[in-house]
Amino acid sequence: MLDHCPGAANLRTPMLSIKKCPQCGGEVEIFSNDISVKCSTCGFVVYNDIESCVQWCRNAKECVGEEMYNRIMARKNAKAQK
Numbered sequence: 001m002l003d004h005c006p007g008a009a010n011l012r013t014p015m016l017s018i019k020k021c022p023q024c025g026g027e028v029e030i031f032s033n034d035i036s037v038k039c040s041t042c043g044f045v046v047y048n049d050i051e052s053c054v055q056w057c058r059n060a061k062e063c064v065g066e067e068m069y070n071r072i073m074a075r076k077n078a079k080a081q082k
Helices: 004-012 060-064 066-081
Strands: 016-021 027-031 036-038 045-048
Touching: 027 036, 060 066
Parallel strands: none
Antiparallel strands: 016 027, 036 045
């Protein structure tokens, strides 16, 4: 049996990716467990499009930890209210 769900692997062991800032076109480094980061060139807030099992799995809080769970769910709820 697995220790943890493989669907949450990028949240427990963050992966770095480079995104393009939609404001200035500069490169922004964002980890897979970041909700958002500020562009170091212009200060624009770039959001990470986290779509994961955390949003629907009943065991998510225990799997990824309460802090990460709350951050992801707060982001999901903020998007739903828009």
